[in-house]
Amino acid sequence: MTRFEVKTTARNQFVEITAQVRDAVTASGVRSGLCVVYCPHTTAAITANENADPDVVHDMLLYLNRAVPKDQAGFRHGEGNSDSHIKASLVGPSVTLIVDAGDVVLGRWQGVYFCEFDGPRTRTVMVRVVG
Amino acid sequence: MTRFEVKTTARNQFVEITAQVRDAVTASGVRSGLCVVYCPHTTAAITANENADPDVVHDMLLYLNRAVPKDQAGFRHGEGNSDSHIKASLVGPSVTLIVDAGDVVLGRWQGVYFCEFDGPRTRTVMVRVVG
Amino acid sequence: MTRFEVKTTARNQFVEITAQVRDAVTASGVRSGLCVVYCPHTTAAITANENADPDVVHDMLLYLNRAVPKDQAGFRHGEGNSDSHIKASLVGPSVTLIVDAGDVVLGRWQGVYFCEFDGPRTRTVMVRVVG
Numbered sequence: 001m002t003r004f005e006v007k008t009t010a011r012n013q014f015v016e017i018t019a020q021v022r023d024a025v026t027a028s029g030v031r032s033g034l035c036v037v038y039c040p041h042t043t044a045a046i047t048a049n050e051n052a053d054p055d056v057v058h059d060m061l062l063y064l065n066r067a068v069p070k071d072q073a074g075f076r077h078g079e080g081n082s083d084s085h086i087k088a089s090l091v092g093p094s095v096t097l098i099v100d101a102g103d104v105v106l107g108r109w110q111g112v113y114f115c116e117f118d119g120p121r122t123r124t125v126m127v128r129v130v131g
Numbered sequence: 132m133t134r135f136e137v138k139t140t141a142r143n144q145f146v147e148i149t150a151q152v153r154d155a156v157t158a159s160g161v162r163s164g165l166c167v168v169y170c171p172h173t174t175a176a177i178t179a180n181e182n183a184d185p186d187v188v189h190d191m192l193l194y195l196n197r198a199v200p201k202d203q204a205g206f207r208h209g210e211g212n213s214d215s216h217i218k219a220s221l222v223g224p225s226v227t228l229i230v231d232a233g234d235v236v237l238g239r240w241q242g243v244y245f246c247e248f249d250g251p252r253t254r255t256v257m258v259r260v261v262g
Numbered sequence: 263m264t265r266f267e268v269k270t271t272a273r274n275q276f277v278e279i280t281a282q283v284r285d286a287v288t289a290s291g292v293r294s295g296l297c298v299v300y301c302p303h304t305t306a307a308i309t310a311n312e313n314a315d316p317d318v319v320h321d322m323l324l325y326l327n328r329a330v331p332k333d334q335a336g337f338r339h340g341e342g343n344s345d346s347h348i349k350a351s352l353v354g355p356s357v358t359l360i361v362d363a364g365d366v367v368l369g370r371w372q373g374v375y376f377c378e379f380d381g382p383r384t385r386t387v388m389v390r391v392v393g
Binding site: 132165167169170171172173198199203205206207208209210213216217219220221223224225227257259261 | 294295296309310311312315317318320321322324325326328329352353354357358359360361362367368369370371372392393
């Protein structure tokens with residue numbers, strides 16, 4: 001298992017981690033199998049989406065922040081970050097990628113993102129590759 | 132493959148299943164690999180999120196029920212549980228966890244939840260561990 | 263790894279791919295393990311949900327199109343398909359299924375769907391089975 005840190009600088013932010021994931025696959029020596037990128041935090045998530053035009057991430061965050069407002073009538077959790085927990089479960093705590101020829105198989109426009117929903121913080125990402 | 136039952140008592144409810152998942156990993160004898168927790172139902176889901184403060188689950192359910200109302204103009208499905216199917220696909224039918232040193236790797240505040248969206252029912256959860 | 267194509271005919275559409283996934287598992291020869299169904303596109307997704315009553319898919323698409331409108335104030339991405347990217351990350355780029363007795367384990371009402379959110383297009387789906 002590989003672990004690496006991601007330092008985020010905003011409350012809501014997507015940080016691309018494709019290079020770190022690729023490095024973990026190379027280090028594993030696995031040529032053919034699966035790669036799980038896992039987020040051990042409850043107010044952050046992992047996704048795969050477009051890494052060509054940064055406006056896509058801008059629009060995704062704009063939507064998520066509007067669709068899941070920070071303060072909502074009836075919320076009880078005292079830390080005031082229930083929206084962060086909700087976004088985390090909607091996007092999901094991991095992605096499972098296919099490994100072929102010693103590398104993760106990604107679409108032409110796909111990158112892997114760490115999704116921060118309660119930053120800024122220093123976060124951990126875990127990667128497991130199985131053959 | 133391990134199967135276990137979850138009895139739910141409300142239409143919308145999160146039931147923590149971390150202990151059952153851990154038991155399945157122990158029973159598998161796998162020390163290092165992956166663990167998939169799978170929901171074979173179409174109106175329920177699996178997620179990982181905070182298990183320290185129960186108010187987090189309260190707020191997540193409050194949000195989901197508001198964001199995906201039971202009755203919506205234009206809905207056609209005769210069973211009246213289209214909201215349940217929608218919540219199921221938004222949260223997702225499984226989580227994939229990393230197994231290390233014979234146990235699932237979870238963050239300090241993370242638990243695994245069975246998410247009921249059309250209860251009360253008796254449900255089945257499946258767990259597969261691969262080395 | 264198996265690849266197959268899906269031709270979609272509408273901007274938003276769910277296409278059932280359960281048969282193709284089952285064929286990939288059979289072709290792999292794996293009797294017991296995991297099966298990852300992966301979407302290498304950034305405006306499409308994979309889910310498992312009901313395949314008995316087509317009204318369920320109708321209602322899911324109705325909801326998603328209402329909850330994530332195509333044009334939203336503040337969107338910057340020039341292609342005008344930010345809603346497609348958002349839906350893709352909410353539903354997710356893959357499903358991980360359990361393989362037992364040489365077949366994927368699905369619930370009685372579950373089918374696997376390719377979820378098109380920016381069609382019509384010809385898309386690729388990738389399937390990896392590990393033992």
